[in-house]
Amino acid sequence: MARNAAAPVSPAGAPEPILALDAITKTFPGVKALSEVRLGLYPGQVTALIGENGAGKSTVVKILTGIYQPDGGAIRVNGQAVTFATAQDAADAGVTAIHQETVLFDELSVAENIFLGHAPRNRFGLIDWSTMERKAREILRGVGAEIEPSHKLRDLGIANKHLVAIARALSIDASVVIMDEPTAALSHKEIQELYELVDKLKAQGKAILFISHKFDEIFRIADRFTVFRDGQFVGDGHISDVTESDLVKMMVGRDVSQIFPTRNSQIGEEILQVAGYDHPTEFADIGFTLRRGEILGFYGLVGAGRSELMQALFGITTPPKGVTKIDGTVRVIRSPADAIHNGVVYVPEDRGKQGAITALPIFQNVTLPSLSKTSHRGFLRLAEEFKLAREYTRRLDLRAASLDTELGTLSGGNQQKVVIAKWLATQPKVIILDEPTKGIDIGSKAAVHEFMAELAAQGLAVIMVSSEIPEILGMSDRVIVMREGRIAAELAGDDLSPETLVRHAAGI
């Protein structure tokens, strides 16, 4: 990750922050979410707010936008202490936020989305549509977006929705713009466009708070940084004065280079062969093999067709043209049930939404994909279900009062364990993990990586779809890079480097 050479020089003398948090404390029942934190946002500068999950970043955003009120400390706008009792107060003070998933209205027009709540009125007090559309067009042009203001938001792509959100931020003449993981859903090209836009906003003298997990972005775009850890302020300064590892050290409070487990699995015979996979709109010419004990990484930009390919392989979507061989025998996989039956399981990206059934007890969650084994002619055998569930929850070291408790009563981490136990209980041959560490903190990531290595060591064949280069490099025996629905490269050994991955993924 290259440091941006063109980091702006800080203006002569220390400028005053437009917006500052001073010793802000926020307590939730029994929990101190923020403890005397400070943060300053300066005109024409981008401040990156950095911290692990649970460091208190989102609480700060909610305090800055008037959704939460702090229990102690002061919010200062241009040096004056203010209170943001409501979201409207914060908006009136010129603070606006662009969220990870934009908070916009699909069924309204672009112009209405931009001006919702402060639409221009005519002399009868009714919305002045022509002025609104004209102004919307001006603002959109200002952010370099070719969007027709009268179109429904629903018809726009995710990147254009972001532009509308930004246009909305500009329409209320915001002086402070908060961007909460704005690149999470964007493609490489769209991210570049976002960077340009941020540069434009900077040039207009706006103060920007940029929240991101990605260091390359932070070093590309930020002028300053502030680091939180466990709800406490750890440090701040100019980004040009620090390195990536300095920031990581501050975030986790210890010296961690991302360490990946040593892999010592025996790579065995071929277990999965995919040939000639074709899909009318999503991917083409896909062929690869997978061996026992191997971790095969799938790298690519968002939208390269990796998840679509895996879902087709697992029988979730329409089966593709092509041949799937498992253990040398051709298998037809038309549904997830076929895939599971043939020893292929898929752990989706959103494990909360797509994995856990919170109203069912733990043991029923674990046995759900294995019911054919724990039942006889459609009748359940509860004793066998408990046995299976006990065996696999124990292997994952799950601590729960009883396997009969509802899954929803467990903490997120424990629910995660149950979801993984569920898949292992099917005794799969091939396990597909889609973004296995997306959005989890560094500590939990290491645990997931170790577990993955262990599965491979036990002879399981693992497919890992990941967008994180360190993870791909650290975990995979072999990597397939996809670009625009096709396999761009298959890399292993010395060919594997961040540069080659990015080059093939971007088609440079």
Added chain:
Amino acid sequence: MLKRLLASREVILLGAIGVLLALIATRFPGFVTPANLAGVFNDTSPLILLAVGQMIVILTKCIDLSVAANLALTGMVVSMINVAAPGLPIVVILLVAVGLGTALGMINGLLVWKLAIPPIVVTLGTMTIFRGMIFLLSDGKWVNSHEMSDAFKAFPRAQVLGLPMLSWIAIAAVILFTLVMTRTTLGRAFYAVGGNPHAATYTGLNVGKTQFWAFAISGALAGLTGYLWVSRYAVSYVDIAGGFELDVVAACVIGGISIAGGIGTVGGALLGALFLGVIKNALPVVNISPFWQLAISGSAIIIAVAFNARANREKGRIILKSAEHTA
């Protein structure tokens, strides 16, 4: 374990029914005699049968508004068969009723499964279509008591071990479907599909097909109830059980079945139906006007939903490590 049992929705509802009966007993002791309670149960049996089917449908995140129309259509068909062939044994009538009801339920299920039309729209449509079909079949004429054979009318009233057949059928359905829901893979699939359809898909369940079977069961029970209804009341016409589908949904909601799917038991549906049954039967006895009956049933629904919403409210996410063990 005991604490959990005492806090369960079913036990609370049972307690509420007990309190209700005690209150009625202070005004009218005769109401709580075993004979009268058995009468109330028998009266509520059709509601119980339909509520059990509806419960399964609601469990899978669907709703079946066509149950009462299915009941009426099946009831009319079996009445007309009885008129045309009075000698046909009751077993055949029962098979026709269950078979036709199932087929009608399967139409709902297929539309939901294959065409992915929202269940409320599908069953609103079929509800109207079924009623229309009764009119076409009967030309709007009634099938009256004197046209039905004695055997046809006697079946639901036949006394077995002190209870009428109608009551026994309701009891049998409750037992059968308790077993289906707790002891079979199909029952487990209903819970999984309603609890989290995405997760169910990834575990190899076919969500649409599971919903199809829920509609088939609901239809089968509606068809069975159709025969029992027309034979018990000894009359069949276009509008029988008009609006009854709302009572059925109400019984489910009162019985703690989550409209969002995935939560509910056969026992809950039974108790919800009994609660409504007790109110309907008791209020006239203690001289409360029928308008108040509606208001009280309505209030019971809202209280039950509010209560369940409270119980199911998400506790929020535990984010801080330090809070993990205290929560």
